[in-house]
Amino acid sequence: MASGNRSQKTQGLGLIAPPLGYAVLVMAAPLLTILAYSFLKDGYLTVIREFTFDNYRTVWGDPIFHKIMLRSLGVAALVTLVTVVLAFPVAYFLSFVVDPRKKSMWLFLITIPFWTSYLIRVFLWKVILGYNGVINSGLKSLGIIEQPLTFILYNVNSMVITLAHAYAPFAILPIFIALEKIDRSLLEAGRDLGESRIMTFWRVTLPLAMPGVVAAALIVFIPTIGDYVTPALIGGGKIPMIANMIQAQMLDLDNRPMGSALAVTAMLIVAIMSLIFVALNRRFLRVKQ
Amino acid sequence: MTTTSTAEHRARTATAKPMIECRNVQKYYGDYHALRGIDLTIRESEFFSLLGPSGCGKTTLLRTIAGFEDISSGVVLIDGQDMQDVPANRRPTNMVFQSYAIFPHLTVAENVGFGLRRDPRSKAEKAAAVEEALAMVGLKGYGARASHALSGGQRQRVALARALILKPKVLLLDEPLSALDRKMREQMQVELIKLQRQVGITFVLVTHDQEEALVMSDRIAVMFDGQIAQLDGPEALYARPTSRRVANFIGVMNFLPAHVLGETASGVEVDVPGLGRVEIPMSNVSKSDPGDEGPTVGFRPEAVSLVAPGQPQQSRATAGVIDEVVYYGDMTYYDVRLDGSASADGRARPVRIAMRNVFGREVQDVGTRTNVSWSPGSLVLFR
Numbered sequence: 001m002a003s004g005n006r007s008q009k010t011q012g013l014g015l016i017a018p019p020l021g022y023a024v025l026v027m028a029a030p031l032l033t034i035l036a037y038s039f040l041k042d043g044y045l046t047v048i049r050e051f052t053f054d055n056y057r058t059v060w061g062d063p064i065f066h067k068i069m070l071r072s073l074g075v076a077a078l079v080t081l082v083t084v085v086l087a088f089p090v091a092y093f094l095s096f097v098v099d100p101r102k103k104s105m106w107l108f109l110i111t112i113p114f115w116t117s118y119l120i121r122v123f124l125w126k127v128i129l130g131y132n133g134v135i136n137s138g139l140k141s142l143g144i145i146e147q148p149l150t151f152i153l154y155n156v157n158s159m160v161i162t163l164a165h166a167y168a169p170f171a172i173l174p175i176f177i178a179l180e181k182i183d184r185s186l187l188e189a190g191r192d193l194g195e196s197r198i199m200t201f202w203r204v205t206l207p208l209a210m211p212g213v214v215a216a217a218l219i220v221f222i223p224t225i226g227d228y229v230t231p232a233l234i235g236g237g238k239i240p241m242i243a244n245m246i247q248a249q250m251l252d253l254d255n256r257p258m259g260s261a262l263a264v265t266a267m268l269i270v271a272i273m274s275l276i277f278v279a280l281n282r283r284f285l286r287v288k289q
Numbered sequence: 290m291t292t293t294s295t296a297e298h299r300a301r302t303a304t305a306k307p308m309i310e311c312r313n314v315q316k317y318y319g320d321y322h323a324l325r326g327i328d329l330t331i332r333e334s335e336f337f338s339l340l341g342p343s344g345c346g347k348t349t350l351l352r353t354i355a356g357f358e359d360i361s362s363g364v365v366l367i368d369g370q371d372m373q374d375v376p377a378n379r380r381p382t383n384m385v386f387q388s389y390a391i392f393p394h395l396t397v398a399e400n401v402g403f404g405l406r407r408d409p410r411s412k413a414e415k416a417a418a419v420e421e422a423l424a425m426v427g428l429k430g431y432g433a434r435a436s437h438a439l440s441g442g443q444r445q446r447v448a449l450a451r452a453l454i455l456k457p458k459v460l461l462l463d464e465p466l467s468a469l470d471r472k473m474r475e476q477m478q479v480e481l482i483k484l485q486r487q488v489g490i491t492f493v494l495v496t497h498d499q500e501e502a503l504v505m506s507d508r509i510a511v512m513f514d515g516q517i518a519q520l521d522g523p524e525a526l527y528a529r530p531t532s533r534r535v536a537n538f539i540g541v542m543n544f545l546p547a548h549v550l551g552e553t554a555s556g557v558e559v560d561v562p563g564l565g566r567v568e569i570p571m572s573n574v575s576k577s578d579p580g581d582e583g584p585t586v587g588f589r590p591e592a593v594s595l596v597a598p599g600q601p602q603q604s605r606a607t608a609g610v611i612d613e614v615v616y617y618g619d620m621t622y623y624d625v626r627l628d629g630s631a632s633a634d635g636r637a638r639p640v641r642i643a644m645r646n647v648f649g650r651e652v653q654d655v656g657t658r659t660n661v662s663w664s665p666g667s668l669v670l671f672r
Contacts, residue, residue: 183388183390185386185387185388185390186390186392186393188357188377188384188386188390189384189386189390189392190403191356191357191376191377191378192355192357192377192378192382192383192384192452193378193383193403193404193451193452193455194378194379194404194406194407194455195378195404195406196378199406203403203406204392207394208393208394283394284394287393287394287437288393288437289393
């Protein structure tokens with residue numbers, strides 16, 4: 001029996017080996033390159049092969065890095081909050097209200113935004129939110145405003161709106177799956193034991209949906225923090241996030257060691273933040289349904 | 290075992306005040322008529338069962354009492370109070386769900402204490418109440434355990450403790466034993482009866498298992514197609530079913546065609562091919578369900594017995610030939626063709642006879658001629 005298991009295991013490993021090897025290679029190779037670069041010295045236009053911690057010292061001491069990193073974390077946290085808070089009711093509606101036979105159609109509709117490229121969607125938000133965009137010209141022609149609204153373009157608000165829209169399906173799907181897994185008789189039990197619908201939601205539905213919420217938050221938070229396109233287009237380039245700063249170091253200033261150190265530092269910070277978030281929610285993640 | 294005997298308990302509950310009253314309860318799901326005019330009174334402290342095949346409406350009826358389903362028309366009263374506008378969370382009922390519905394994110398103690406949130410008692414008093422409820426169901430000291438680490442029987446006990454701690458007027462049980470294995474189920478049946486006598490709460494059990502209903506209930510409502518077919522105590526239900534359908538659903542019954550000869554002062558005189566002329570007492574005559582086959586006489590396999598010629602017998606005996614023998618260890622089932630019971634096609638339909646295998650009595654062989662001994666009191670007539 002044991003040998004049978006082993007041979008099955010070998011067979012399984014053999015099957016996944018090619019894609020696994022490919023995935024490790026294309027993920028590990030660039031990561032290792034970046035890591036190696038971050039410990040090297042920058043000569044103007046070249047990289048000097050000499051080990052140093054100077055890049056990290058500079059990064060950690062740089063007030064601009066502090067500001068941009070904090071802004072990136074802040075924007076990503078805000079986007080995550082907005083996305084998850086907006087996605088939850090959608091997922092709840094899908095799971096609890098929509099006729100089971102129509103659920104797949106609804107899921108299909110939710111993925112429609114993916115049919116156009118991310119870049120185009122971001123650009124379209126610019127058209128909607130812009131100085132002479134759909135919202136401003138619409139409100140102006142209706143006589144509701146005289147001057148264009150400025151709080152919706154080239155600032156953090158517009159970035160949050162754009163990113164929250166872009167990541168909505170990523171947040172809806174894991175929450176939907178978590179809600180689908182909840183045994184409906186648990187909700188009846190909550191009511192049966194004397195709780196109103198709202199309290200049953202609070203004491204039963206929400207805790208059981210938390211694994212989905214945590215997954216949604218991470219799926220939104222991690223890529224958002226490194227988003228490059230939205231700050232460049234919607235932020236008008238005036239409010240760079242960490243990805244823009246890395247890009248500037250890497251390409252504009254051609255300081256690859258410094259850019260790499262920035263990237264590694266940002267990655268560490270994101271990893272630590274994510275681990276803290278998971279640790280805070282660990283009691284929800286341990287639940288076996 | 291229990292402080293009061295079953296007979297005492299039943300005598301007391303028979304005159305107790307009504308706890309649940311259903312008056313002409315109708316329930317439609319779209320075009321589907323799930324409950325077709327249920328009239329029912331369940332008394333205080335009674336162990337009441339709703340028994341029927343799947344789809345008969347028994348679970349729907351339980352859920353309308355719990356408040357999870359609205360009724361289309363009719364009235365449901367609990368302890369004299371109309372439940373029309375009372376939501377599930379305000380009803381004096383608690384439920385043990387078929388899946389037990391144990392909250393997976395809470396410990397055993399948190400599950401049991403779930404309904405105590407608005408209880409004005411102090412934290413320590415509530416904890417003591419939880420511990421007491423756990424002890425009552427035999428789970429003392431399990432409070433800190435994670436709920437997913439429990440076995441099926443333990444989950445069932447947690448569900449019971451969680452409901453009983455709130456001291457409801459009615460405990461509703463939706464097929465609570467169906468997920469347990471046979472040994473566990475039999476053990477839980479006994480424990481549930483004990484528990485019910487101990488707490489004195491009205492229990493309403495939904496089950497499709499006739500044996501379970503017979504073992505536990507004070508009274509049983511047998512349901513078919515959204516209607517109550519018969520409502521009686523276990524013994525009456527088994528001995529004197531009022532329709533062939535009920536007779537068939539609860540245990541096994543032999544049916545023989547009968548010709549009604551006439552009524553006498555004490556019963557109905559019939560002629561049954563194979564049994565001869567017999568007077569069936571009025572208490573065993575049911576007029577509700579003649580069916581397509583005309584008047585029929587029925588009897589249970591264990592109400593008659595096989596006797597070798599010359600041995601002592603009940604009041605009447607009929608000769609026959611053993612057609613089939615099925616040996617079950619504690620019981621043997623014989624299929625016997627009674628002499629003179631041949632139907633139109635010339636073949637006699639065998640009747641099933643159950644004999645307990647006792648020491649010294651040999652199992653008979655196929656083809657043996659034998660006497661079947663019976664008495665008129667064990668026959669029921671459907672006319």
